[in-house]
Amino acid sequence: MTRRKLVAGNWKMNGSLAALGELDAIVAAADAAPGVDVAVAVPATLIGPAAARVPGVAIGAEDVHERDAGAHTGCISAAMVAEVGASFTIVGHSERRADQGETSQDAWAKAAAAHRQGLNVILCCGETEAERNAGRAERVVQAQIEKSVPDNADGSWFTLAYEPRWAIGTGRTPTLEEIGSIHAIARAKLRMLIGDAADGVRILYGGSVTGENAATILAVDDVDGALVGGASLTAAKFVPIIEAAAGV
Numbered sequence: 588m589t590r591r592k593l594v595a596g597n598w599k600m601n602g603s604l605a606a607l608g609e610l611d612a613i614v615a616a617a618d619a620a621p622g623v624d625v626a627v628a629v630p631a632t633l634i635g636p637a638a639a640r641v642p643g644v645a646i647g648a649e650d651v652h653e654r655d656a657g658a659h660t661g662c663i664s665a666a667m668v669a670e671v672g673a674s675f676t677i678v679g680h681s682e683r684r685a686d687q688g689e690t691s692q693d694a695w696a697k698a699a700a701a702h703r704q705g706l707n708v709i710l711c712c713g714e715t716e717a718e719r720n721a722g723r724a725e726r727v728v729q730a731q732i733e734k735s736v737p738d739n740a741d742g743s744w745f746t747l748a749y750e751p752r753w754a755i756g757t758g759r760t761p762t763l764e765e766i767g768s769i770h771a772i773a774r775a776k777l778r779m780l781i782g783d784a785a786d787g788v789r790i791l792y793g794g795s796v797t798g799e800n801a802a803t804i805l806a807v808d809d810v811d812g813a814l815v816g817g818a819s820l821t822a823a824k825f826v827p828i829i830e831a832a833a834g835v
């Protein structure tokens with residue numbers, strides 16, 4: 588099955604109203620690459636302004652709460668981000684697992700909540716460096732997928748992102764063989780969980796993707812796109828990744 592490549596940015600706790608100008612060149616690059624889907628997850632404060640500024644690019648949230656509403660001070664629901672223009676959300680990012688103690692079960696609940704509100708979901712998984720060094724990367728990722736992927740996941744709304752924690756923001760990446768091996772294992776695990784629907788689910792690689800390494804990473808079997816942090820903050824760095832995806 589052919590899956591369209593998806594290049595998704597994640598601004599994390601960066602950006603401001605003034606930074607939204609970066610999106611203009613990103614939209615132009617997305618328009619010039621009709622075979623590639625482009626998305627940018629931004630801080631909650633920027634979702635509304637970003638979605639209004641660039642209706643042609645999917646704007647998303649970086650997280651949502653697992654409940655639709657209620658007494659959860661400081662939290663934001665899927666309905667809230669959808670109302671101001673988000674079409675997707677990231678859930679289970681490793682920085683939320685590390686900083687907020689989120690678990691795979693939390694990621695599952697958040698994915699379900701987002702889907703209830705009509706949002707697409709990018710659900711993250713990935714091992715720590717210690718887990719990889721102990722030879723446990725495959726098992727860790729399999730267990731995360733098993734606990735976090737909803738039963739009704741399919742490619743119409745659900746995307747998985749493999750992001751080894753030690754590769755995020757470090758300039759280090761796994762070898763192409765290591766990336767291919769985890770993506771194949773992830774696809775097999777999805778197939779066990781959701782059957783043939785697994786063939787339609789995109790699996791992104793994330794962790795120090797740049798304009799320099801994107802083309803080789805995106806050419807690996809079962810790599811259906813990239814989730815990009817640091818290099819998504821400026822059009823100058825993000826556009827070459829979109830162009831690389833268009834060329835694969």
Ligand code: PGA
Nearest residue numbers: 755756794795815816817
């Ligand atoms: P990075 O972050 O591209 O800065 O390594 C990736 C991510 O956390 O999604």
